[in-house]
Amino acid sequence: MMNLNRRMLLAGGLVAPAALAACGKGPDAEIVWRLATNLPITHPLSARMKEAADRVYQQSNHRLLIEVYPSSQLGSDADTLAQVRAGAIQMLSISGLIMSILVPVTALSGIGFAFTDRQQLFGAMDGDLGDVIKKGLADHHLITTPKVFESGFRQITTSTRQINSPADLREMKIRVPLGALWTSMFRSFGSSPTSINFNEVYSALQTHVVEGQENPLAVVDTGKLYEVQRYCALTNHMWDGFWLLQNQEALEKLPGDLRDLVQLEFSNAADLQRADLAVLAETLPAKMQAEGMTLNTPETGVFRQALRDVGFYAQWKERLGDQAWRTLENAVGGLA
Structure with a gap:
């Protein structure tokens, strides 16, 4: 993992210059998607998603532009969930525990005092337990990227x-x-x-x-x-994670190579963001003291x-x- 410290993580050190640019970049894109998140761009989740969106834009030869809207710019969790279900936006990062209002099985990862550590947790979420949750979301026409992002233990x-x-x-x-x-x-x-x-x-x-x-x-x-x-x-x-939901109809309309690129880059982003959170888990207790x-x-x-x-x-x-x-x-x- 890249060398990171807390100031870089929380004060924007993760954000590439392009990540701070206005969302209007790339008017030459054939396809434009919008991604909503309730976290600021300086949070590791938003920053890593923006980096992934930039990579998709470059590696698709500017065919697919994913505009990232942090800090609830497109509305509350309830608003943006309705938008992604209707296809008004194409991607949404949202807490699994909040999603449980619509899809009850997404609460599985947050059952009180169930998990003992991150290794056990991610073994389950990248395995059978994650598959159960993904199926529950797919039943509502919401397709997730392969790996869940981390909010962390509470x-x-x-x-x-x-x-x-x-x-x-x-x-x-x-x-x-x-x-x-x-x-x-x-x-x-x-x-x-x-x-x-x-x-x-x-x-x-x-x-x-x-x-x-x-x-x-x-x-x-x-x-x-x-x-x-x-x-x-x-x-x-409790543990909570952010699922990156995709509108099923919009995803199916993408050419196959772009679908694969989106899943790959956002899975890589999830791995990087989890590593960022692991750093914070080690350093923040001393900061709190x-x-x-x-x-x-x-x-x-x-x-x-x-x-x-x-x-x-x-x-x-x-x-x-x-x-x-x-x-x-x-x-x-x-x-x-």
């Missing part, structure tokens, strides 16, 4: 207490994204989960509307949540057992179906 931060056991989550007011999986898991711990848009999270923490939140460390860092949070528990309680946060690493087995005791896994097994759940347990071991 951690819990609070302003009031250190999290060492499930009991420490009891009666905690915690911000979670909109999604049944988050709400279900934290209610299982006796917490009071509240869905708040991310652009309002900082102020909600600052004014103590909620006392905690959960996100990958890269989000804690870029959102400067360490300014309004004191404790961080490295729980790895330098910013004044107290970090701890709880023993996660007790959290998994607590979820098992209250029937969380049994509930989600019923919701997602025996076959899909069996594929998950084949990768991680028995849960329910």
Whole structure:
């Protein structure tokens, strides 16, 4: 992997000069696609996707131009999902956990405390578990590029207490994204989960509307949540990834060589972006401590057992179906 440091990753060091150019580049292209993402261009996911789009443009001899629109420029997740399904845009990067509202099996990768590390996780997501999710998406005419991009393992931060056991989550007011999986898991711990848009999270923490939140460390860092949070528990309680969806009709209209080129370049981009996130996973804990946060690493087995005791896994097994759940347990071991 190329030599990277945190400043390069988060301040735009990954972005080639062309990645910062206006989207109108390449009027000579025979075919123009639009790719929407909710992350800024300086985030490793958006930056790597833009690099892949540039390579497709060059290697196709300017036949296919993929315009990348970061930072939700084309609308919210719900808006852009509707657009890619209708064919108004051709590509969309979106969280698997958010996609579970439409395609429930995409929640499989985020089941609480299921995965122990990145090696186990990517073995499953590049294998049978990923295939189950891709099939579920294809049933809705959404075709993914071969490899899922990474958002990362999620951690819990609070302003009031250190999290060492499930009991420490009891009666905690915690911000979670909109999604049944988050709400279900934290209610299982006796917490009071509240869905708040991310652009309002900082102020909600600052004014103590909620006392905690959960996100990958890269989000804690870029959102400067360490300014309004004191404790961080490295729980790895859920993993989330971004699927790069393609409108099926638009994909099928591409000449075969261009279809293959798109899949190849965006798979390569996923590998590079995963490596970027691995760097951040190693370096950000020290950064958080330098910013004044107290970090701890709880023993996660007790959290998994607590979820098992209250029937969380049994509930989600019923919701997602025996076959899909069996594929998950084949990768991680028995849960329910």
